[in-house]
Amino acid sequence: MTARSLIRLAPPFAWLAVAVAAYVLIVKLNFPGHMSVDTVISLAEGRSGVRIVFGPPIFSAILAFFDRIAAGSAAYLAVVPLLLVGAWAAMSGLRAKVSWAGPLVLLALISAPQVIIYQAILWKDVLFADFAIAGFVALAWAAKRWDAVRVRLALLALAFLLLAMATLLRQNGALTVVMCAMVLAWTERRGGWRKALAWGAAGFVIPLALASVLNAATPVKDPPGVNRDVGLRLLQGYDLAAALAADPGRPLRVLEAANPKAAADLRAEAPKYYSPTRVDALLGSKTLGKALVSFKTKTIGRQWFQTISEDPLGYAGRRLEIFRWVFLTPDIDQCLPVHLGVGGPPDLMVKLGLKERQDLNDARLWNYTTWWLDTPGYSHLTYAVVAALVAGFLLVRRDPADVAMAGLMLSALAFAASFYAISLACDYRYLYFLDLAAITGLAYVALDPRLRPGARSGLSRRNA
Template identity: 30%
Template structure:
């Protein structure tokens, strides 16, 4: 691509992506809804949690109008924010000469079919990714600017960051680095003395997480949380999967008596365990009864006993589970995406919805199946890109851009590795935020003109006039 082609491309980019966003919203609305989606809608309608997870996602859908109105607006927001971020980045360097091949790579990244599928799914992971992409993009813009424009972008980033810990527990791993960076950018060009900078820095972080507390309170008033802590229930579930994994990968001849389970239950666990997901043995009544009978204290004691007895078994279990999450094997059982509407009968009836996969959903589903053997729905692919992007962010970006890029990379790595000890299923969606962050990071890198490059071009001698 020559410079003229690049300028033409940039001129038509906003309209092109606006069409994509509108078409995707029309195709997906009122949204692809799984059992989790229907439960979130049901919580919003009844104003009471039916699961143990955070209720902010349910409350957000209720604030948007609930039922299919809420999901439709959710889809529209996803489409507008996701492709709005891409348009903003593609036009961010309009006044500078970015090489055509770099612009082409950024354009290809923005046209990843993954986003075309996922903007239409009503999942909390999609909401977290949309918030993370918005925060990343506005932080890049804030690093470019000064004055009111800088602080408007920082304000938008702060609002997106404040939602992250409430959407999914691991969202705090994105929020903490982002909030720290936002506070740093606020004081970076303030001109304050050191003591004043420290005070403003602390106040900025406090304001971001203060907004989190305000949103949490508003969410609790809309959807009453479950009595048990989401974190404690989550730990119980993870420990149950670990106990099953240690029983499965015990050395030959090891009866795993440390599990305090009957021989029949242990044998059932060995036969039904899968590194892909906890569901395979969880549906067995006897196995489920065994785990449900354990108190939090007993669960922790048995988990520790298994870890002391055979740490190698635990490591094998965790490596295989994380490998499945990365998509290193067959992904057909890993819910690469979801199409249609499905939910519990009582919840569907209360919402006046029915389980179905209409002709439109079947077309989308068949299209996604064609991509199962490609890297599009493989988390290892985005982890590999993140590895390359981390190095490029440090060596290619400069000044505040480098700090933003490195913090985005750090956040993505923290989020990715948080699933090494916690994953209970190989569902692609768990690491969808990593795909979103690495796409924004790579686009910013390829559309960036380093300071030294600008100096060379500015100082280059002009061709003599004829």
């Protein structure tokens, strides 16, 4: 091997070394992982096979799978970050030539708490982001190897499976499937509009069908007679509380016709307890909670629709304020910027054999995180700008793999935007996918920052 060949291979090896270092740091710094109240409840669901709250049952099943290997979080921490690290390692092969900027930029990026700390928190939001990013990297490889039919189909099968898992972890994660369909339609556009449409349909239908099959096979189920619309009901109740906080005299014709006493309680209590930072503030009033649950789900839904139709601009403004909190986190301390240690409902902790943990290492990690708080490095706005710029760059360059990676950026932006309509709290983790996708996109561009690479594959020329 010539010296020139060794020099050419050095950046890809350095990139791989940094990716491996990221995994080692995540495990070493955080072992055996961090579990919050949500995690403990999900693990209890996984062990019992019965849902307690309205979180995704697939997450509970995944936690239970790793819990059977090693009780608690250690096995999960050892395996799950490999989704992200493996996707990053695979990205270097998407470029014909790898720049030294790639490993250097990745080395800087892994220092963010969103990487070396968040990857060790057992949250569905983190797992969703990992599955989605791995899915789009597989999609990028399929686009790169499009002319190799068997390889392409194998890579697409992997991408569809990963995106199906992502969809099961976050309902609005289905936006990744929409973008997957658009990427495939674009990739096959030179074959004619019929082929493009067919591939786009496949990229939409197959992941959703896989998600449906996987959901049916998930061993964690609802107990008999439980209302599955509790998430939608909670969202609609939150919006009604916001409307009453803005105007306590607002008409509640549907609710008043169904239960005048409960409607009066709702009108009296909502202005006292409503907060755009999180729906949990409403739980401060037992009267308010009883009033909301006294109505049937359909009744709440009809009143919600009537309130919006009578005052669409007011609804838009209230939703914008809620979104401002989750997107801009104006007071990060109110928005749960990170979770360190282990904690959960005492009865479930005892039942699961878990112990509360807030040790010296957790304190050190928290101290490190505070260096980032209130800086651009801990701001969804920063990562939204980065994702938009990366998408723009890749859509101008338009290599086949670039289009898939641009799809990742756009799906993350769309995912974040969807919280305008569905946000219930400003917790930083809810838009974690945006941050991690932007970090991934920036690292991908750094691998080969040339806008017009000199050497392109035949497929690149065909699709240019």
